[in-house]
Amino acid sequence: MSERRKTGAERRRPGADLEPGSEPADPLARLAVKKTWKMYVGGAFVRSESGRYLVTADGVDNYPWASRKDGRDAVTAAQAAQKGWAGKTAYNRGQILYRLGEVMEGRRAELALSLERAGESQPEREVDAAIDRAISFAGWSDKYQSLFASSNPVAGPHFGFSVTDPMGVVVIAAPDRPALLGLVGSICPVIVSGNVAVVVVSEVDPITPLILAECLATSDLPGGVVNLLTGKRAEVLPHLAKHMGVRALDLWDLTGDDAVKLEVAAADNVKRVTRRSLELEAWYDETRGGSPGNIERFLETKTVWHPMGA
Amino acid sequence: MTIKLVEPKATAAGDRRRGERRLEFAHAWDYAPAPEAVDHVKILPRYELFIDGKWQAPEKGRYFDTLSPSTEQKLSEVAEASAEDVDRAVRAARHAYDRVWSRMKPLERGKYIFRIARIIQERSRELCIVESLDGGKPIKESRDFDVPTAAAHFFYYAGWADKLGYAFGGRPVSALGVAGQIIPWNFPLLMAAWKIAPALACGNTVVLKPAETTPLSAMFLAEIIQEAELPDGVVNIVTGAGATGAALVAHPDVNKVAFTGSTDVGKRIQKALAGTGKKLTLELGGKAANIVFADAPLDQAVDGIVNGIFFNQGHVCCAGSRLLLEESVHDLVIRKLRDRMATLRVGDPLDKNTDIGAINSRMQLEKIKELCAAGEAEGAERWSPPCELPAKGFFFAPTVFTGVAQSHRIAREEIFGPVLSVLTFRTEAEAVEKANNTFYGLSAGVWSNKGARLFKMATQLEAGVVWGNTYNKFDPSSPFGGYKESGFGREGGRQGLAAYLHVD
Amino acid sequence: MHPIASGGGPAERGTLPPPGPTPPIDRIAVEERAAALGKRSIKKATKVAGLKLAISMMDLTTLEGADSPGKVRALCQKARTPEPGDESIPSCAAVCVYPTLVPVAKKALEGSRVRVASVATAFPSGLSPLSVKLEDTRRAVELGADEIDMVIDRGAFLSGQYQRVADEIAQVKEACGEAHLKVILETGEIGSYDNVRRASDLAMHAGTDFIKTSTGKIQPAATPPVTLVMLEAIRDFYYATGRRIGMKPAGGIRTAKQALHYLVLVKETLGDAWLTPDLFRLGASTLLNDVLMQLKKEASGAYQGPDYFSKD
Structure with missing residues (x-):
């Protein structure tokens, strides 16, 4: 069912040769407990319903290979969570995102190690930026409204104002790199306003996102608000793009015909589609990667009128 | 102490049985015809394409008739723009963008737009007549709503031209380039204003395609644009039907597409633009719930219901086409509604007392009839006040x-005509559930005397516009647009600028 | 049953027959609707018919401290024959005067169909003891008044003593005997459309024949939206009881255009049955000449000047 599997213990054992059979195992050594990586859906850690899995590039870890049905389950979980999440106060959502930053800080080393293993040259820098990004968007939770809402000076005896609403389920195709900063930087602006997200994470580094999932799971974030799928974007996204319960697509770094097909499929229920790329360094730029424009893209504007005069 | 009812006197003789109680709205003092004088309006026998500031004949030499839907008489013929003509218009727009409009000082740009607003006000009389002749809407609506609101829209966005740097919290903005805009037949001039005014204010140039059944007011707008001395090519108007629109959408040098119309066509445009990176805004259909609670100011709610569904013959994307009544007042409201509907005057759009004019086209009339037949077949009870429809023209009784039931076609599909579907609810939660149970999300109305309820309902309704104790109100300063399949992007207000700018 | 707040003594506590909870009125929407009806285009034959109808519904009014027999006689002459020599112009519905001038009016109007209306109940404030108000009413009727225009005690109404207001109306109605009763709400003093509606319901349930907006002594007096609210109250009362109550806007109606606006309100709210002097009146002192001028203009095609119409 899968390519040959190597254990983490093999790799971590000092002096171990990765070639099998080259050195006998030390019968007295402690065997490390290896983690079974799981996707994060509806607040639970799950394997793919298909039972399939993939192996990381370094051949060390297995991780779930999400199917079309996993995508569907994630959307269902997100839909179930949406009302409750959007119904929380902005202050509360801000505290939960701040808590995410706290939890990430506590697992800073683990996140950095994971990035390093995936080949990032400055893993600490990326982790720090990702934590700071979460903290920054936590602070936006009760402020973006003042920027995007308006009182409308209509020419008549009516009081008019426009406020923002979250859209609902947003599907994010996260950038391959920076796997963590790009993930945090795309999730936070989407969910801070009350949206819920189904995220197909980096194909280059799926493990760091799954560590982030553990941070999300311990941040008081209600289950289903963020759902992380690992696997192959090209396989899952077409189904998510035409899912009638999804309201928006946030597509990072996608090019070519497949991306066009996603846009075409999205039109079936008039999804809001954002396709964009940021160069690696721009993710670190607070005015770009951290712009409140990233929140605004996933908001609806609702205008309310009421007569003045009793 | 209890007051006893005094027995009625002869002049105030009571009808003893409830069934006999009804009001007559017949002919005790009938209004004589009050037609608007039209002799001072000059409609040319033929209109060419407005490209690069000049009237230009279409390459293929093809023209189509535009009819008055109230008489079925031909009013004029207008050019049918081919893909080549559209290309010519886009090139003119690009040229004007590169050479003039993008280089102009923003305040100067604004001053041109102010000028357009002023000339519309000045020529409002003829504009409203043309609008009613060509589109069939009652003159009182084109006079009191369409034309003044169009002028107001230009006036509003004119003022934004030199303030764009402040509009997005200091984030840098820039114009997009050439905007291709396709507008519907229900508010021809007003939709042209909604599209052109913000586009120009943001520094873009425009190619506009009016609807094929209502091109005339756009021809008058072209004259106004000439009169305002707008630089050539900044606004180009190409008339035609679907193929013309498709050519505009597909043109590679168009940077932005704005469309108002049906959800079906909107989806096709979204698909056509997939992968092009062109900015798109869509203002599509609706099936709005107008929700009336028992504690509402019911007589005013009835006015709002009538305005909600019969304004502009119901050819309104945000029409309150689903009336949700709290069950306890269902019969009362229906009685009031019927009395009110009995006073509605259907007929000549140019008569100043006409409340409901002509259906815009034969095709639309057929669609309305088809859906009403479906409503009857599905078992809903149909009622119209006694009303004589003119022998000629396209008319439909309110x-x-x-x-x-929620599952009926007339409760789910947009009829786009003077047809109201009435449903009931028992609780606030049920009202919200029913209101939101549609793939549309353009607008909603809520009628209640309880402020706390209004705020809660406004929060829960999935609709881009929520009218509390009012309906069908519009203002240039007030963002308008839909949730879900009613489209995306907003028109009006600061938010409406985003459709025509790159914002970093 | 509708609970009635009571500020009076225990004897005055009680309940009215069901006026039901007073429906709320939205100010902006009702003003919009009234204004929209003001935009009906009334031209030519419709205008002529409407203006004549308006004359036939007019309560020609003089309520000045300086009113004298001579003044009242002149007014009565005008009411009988608003435009001498033009048979097509109807007489007015009534002449409205203070009680002491009722006999003068009665005599001057003998043999005509013009009725005599008298204000009563301590007009215009309504702030006298009930016994005085009842006596005022009885005397006016004895002196020959066909119709009594009473005022409600706004102080009592605004302080929530609805039962007391209702009782007074009922007792005045009884004191009227055969005379018709019009109850003046003085809408300019009661503060809101909600209160206009409440007072209308109260008066109708207490037995009045007409509800009337104003004394003419307080601004604002009659307005189209106030009238619309009252017409809607009349409509609901009709459906609830089968009784047709009359309506009289009064005060501030000076032009033919305004008069036509009120007729449009009636036509499109209550319909054909109310387009009669039996159920609709216009209370006015200076309106008639403008209506006559407009009629003359329609007939002659020339705009008219005030010197060609008698000022009475």
Whole structure:
């Protein structure tokens, strides 16, 4: 069912040769407990319903290979969570995102190690930026409204104002790199306003996102608000793009015909589609990667009128 | 102490039985015809394409008739723009963008737009007549709503031209380039204003395609644009039908597409633009719930219901086409509604007392009839006040369906005509559930005397516009647009600028 | 049953027959609707018919401290024959005067169909003891008044003593005997459309024949939206009881255009049955000449000047 599997213990054992059979195992050594990586859906850690899995590039870890049905389950979980999440106060959502930053800080080393293993040259820098990004968007939770809402000076005896609403389920195709900063930087602006997200994470580094999932799971974030799928974007996204319960697509770094097909499929229920790329360094730029424009893209504007005069 | 009712006197003789109690709205003092004088309006026998500031004949030499839907008489013929003509228009727009409009000082740009607003006000009389002749809407609506609101829209966005740097919290903005804009037939001039005014204010140039059944007011707008001395090519107007629109959408040098119309066509445009990176805004259909609670100011709610569904013959994307009544006041409201509907005057759009004019086209009339037949077949109860429709022209009596279920076609599909579907609810939660149970999300109305309830309902309704104790109100300063399949992007207000700018 | 707040003594506590909870009125929407009806285009034959109808519904009014027999006689002459020599112009519905001038009016109007209306109940404030108000009413009727225009005690109404207001109306109605009763709400003093509606319901349930907006002594007096609210109250009362109550806007109606606006309100709210002097009146002192001028203009095609119409 899968390519040959190597254990983490093999790799971590000092002096171990990765070639099998080259050195006998030390019968007295402690065997490390290896983690079974799981996707994060509806607040639970799950394997793919298909039972399939993939192996990381370094051949060390297995991780779930999400199917079309996993995508569907994630959307269902997100839909179930949406009302409750959007119904929380902005202050509360801000505290939960701040808590995410706290939890990430506590697992800073683990996140950095994971990035390093995936080949990032400055893993600490990326982790720090990702934590700071979460903290920054936590602070936006009760402020973006003042920027995007308006009182409308209509020419008549009516009081008019426009406020923002979250859209609902947003599907994010996260950038391959920076796997963590790009993930945090795309999730936070989407969910801070009350949206819920189904995220197909980096194909280059799926493990760091799954560590982030553990941070999300311990941040008081209600289950289903963020759902992380690992696997192959090209396989899952077409189904998510035409899912009638999804309201928006946030597509990072996608090019070519497949991306066009996603846009075409999205039109079936008039999804809001954002396709964009940021160069690696721009993710670190607070005015770009951290712009409140990233929140605004996933908001609806609702205008309310009421007569003045009793 | 209890007051006893005094027995009625001869002059105030009571009808003893409830069934006999009804009001007559017949002919005790009938209004004589009050037609608007039209002799001072000059409609040319033929209109060419407005490209690069000049009237230009279409390459293929093809023209189509535009009819008055109230008489079925030909009013004029207008050019049918081919893909080549559209290309010519886009090139003119690009040229004007590169050479003039993008280089102009923003305040100067604004001053041109102010000028357009002023000339529309000045020529409002003829504009409203043309609008009613060509589109069939009552003159009182084109006079009191369409034309003044169009002028107001230009006036509003004119003022934004030199303030764009402040509009997005200091984030840098820039114009997009050439905007291709396709507008519908229900508010021809007003939709042209909604599209052109913000586009120009943001520094873009425009190619506009009016709807094929209502091109005339756009021809008058072209004259106004000439009169305002707008630089050539900044606004180009190409008339035609679907193929012309498709050519505009597909043109590679168009940077932005704005469309108002049906959800079906909107989806096709979204698909056509997939992968092009062109900015798109869509203002599509609706099936709005107008929700009336028992504690509402009911007489005013009835006015709002009538305005909600019969304004502009119901050819309104945000029409309150689903009336949700709290069950306890269902019969009372229906009685009031019927009395009110009995006073509605259907007929000549140019008569100043006409409340409901002509249906815009034969095709639309057929669609309305088809859906009403479906409503009857599905078992809803159909009612219209006694009303004589003119022998000529496309007319449809105001119609109410009661006993409508959420699953009926007339409760789900946009009829785009003077047809109201009435449903009931028992609780606030049920009202919200029913209101939101549609793939549309353009607008909603809520009628209640309880402020706390209004705020809660406004929060829960999935609709881009929520009218509390009012309906069908519009203002240039007020963002308008839909949730879900009613489209995306907003028109009006600061938010409406985003459709025509790159914002970093 | 509708609970009635009571500020009076225990004897005055009680309940009215069901006026039901007073429906709320939205100010902006009702003003919009009234204004929209003001935009009906009334031209030519419709205008002529409407203006004549308006004359036939007019309560020609003089309520000045300086009113004298001579003044009242002149007014009565005008009411009988608003435009001498033009048979097509109807007489007015009534002449409205203070009680002491009722006999003068009665005599001057003998043999005509013009009725005599008298204000009563301590007009215009309504702030006298009930016994005085009842006596005022009885005397006016004895002196020959066909119709009594009473005022409600706004102080009592605004302080929530609805039962007391209702009782007074009922007792005045009884004191009227055969005379018709019009109850003046003085809408300019009661503060809101909600209160206009409440007072209308109260008066109708207490037995009045007409509800009337104003004394003419307080601004604002009659307005189209106030009238619309009252017409809607009349409509609901009709459906609830089968009784047709009359309506009289009064005060501030000076032009033919305004008069036509009120007729449009009636036509499109209550319909054909109310387009009669039996159920609709216009209370006015200076309106008639403008209506006559407009009629003359329609007939002759020339705009008219005030010197060609008698000022009475």
